[in-house]
Amino acid sequence: MLAPVLGQLTKTFPQDVQIVYRHFPLQGHDKSLLAAQGAEAAGKQGKFWEMHDAIFAGQDTWADYQPDQFGSWLVEQAKGLGLDTTRFETDMKSDEIVKKVLQAQADAMKIPIPGTPFLLINGKPYEGPRDADSLAAIVNLTTLEARQYSECPAMTIDAKKLYTATLKTDVGDIVIQLFPDKAPMTVNSFVFLAQHGWFDNTIFHRVLPGYIAQAGDPTGSGYGGPGYAFSNEITATSRFDKPGLLAMANAGPNSNGSQFFITYAPAPDLDGQYTIFGQVIEGMDVAEQLKARDPSQGSPLPEASKILTVTITEK
């Protein structure tokens, strides 16, 4: 059911999410109009959403009721919500509310809305998955926009220096030596993002034991990036020939952003497609403890291991 998922989103994202409910009582449903009238009548006493939640939550109870019986059930709910039930009953069948609901129905049919529940996200029809994780990912991606960069980072690293990155995770530290000589643009971007806190409190959203652990997306969905994209830096000698290699994940050639992965084993099948830009020098045992999580398995996904901070040292 969509309504409780949306309700939860307003609690998870109190600043960033607004939900709107519009009635589309389908013709042929014997209690649709009355239900909408009940919600409106509760709204008259400031309890629209409470009644909205109660009607949806009670669907199994009232589904087989006759309309009269359902009307009484609505009054009971109103009583439970502390409403003035006399007023509620009068309002529920008042011309004003009956007309309002019929108008909403007519408006929806005129658009036309193809069926219910029908969802718009920021004004656009949305027909994707409606589970809590998927919709939360959409919110995260939309809010990520405010953090995305409108320029590529300036080149600030010195390829002759030694750079190490310490990934402080909730299971321990992973220390990685970066390869500024082999992949200067990649290392520069990683250093830039780390120093701007991009990776703080993000998750390893895709951990496939024996293969790779992927992270670097603040939305945790696998779709997030920093707002810029850079090309691969792959040399003839770069090979996925051992565990602990740090490389960029991408969505096709030259689409590197912020997502990266660490290999758990040699992975020659990845050769030539992904920029290798570092090597774990400490904490491979920590990397091995990252919680397995395969987004292709679908929702709900298990809890993920977290990156708390990424600090860079330069020598």
Next chain:
Amino acid sequence: MRKLWLLIGALAGLALALTACGSRATAVAVIATARPSPTPIPVTVKPGPLPLPTSEPATCTVAGRIPTPGPTEESLFPGVSQADWKLGPDGAKVVFIEYGDFQ
């Protein structure tokens, strides 16, 4: 005609073989259609063609961020108004409008 069927059979076989090869890292999408159109491409890691070393200097460009809808795409649906039942702050970054039927 028979040749055509042989060709179709061969293509189907090839498709199956490719699917099998790719099975190790099929973890492509968390939510393949979880964003409004256009369908996004997830950032992922999967086996692919043979190495293709780059010799040119790397480049960076500002990537398309979340696509903004075209000016005509929203016209069918009335915007949020004071007449609507709303939960959450006005001006929220993400607004979900549900057209619903309680029954």
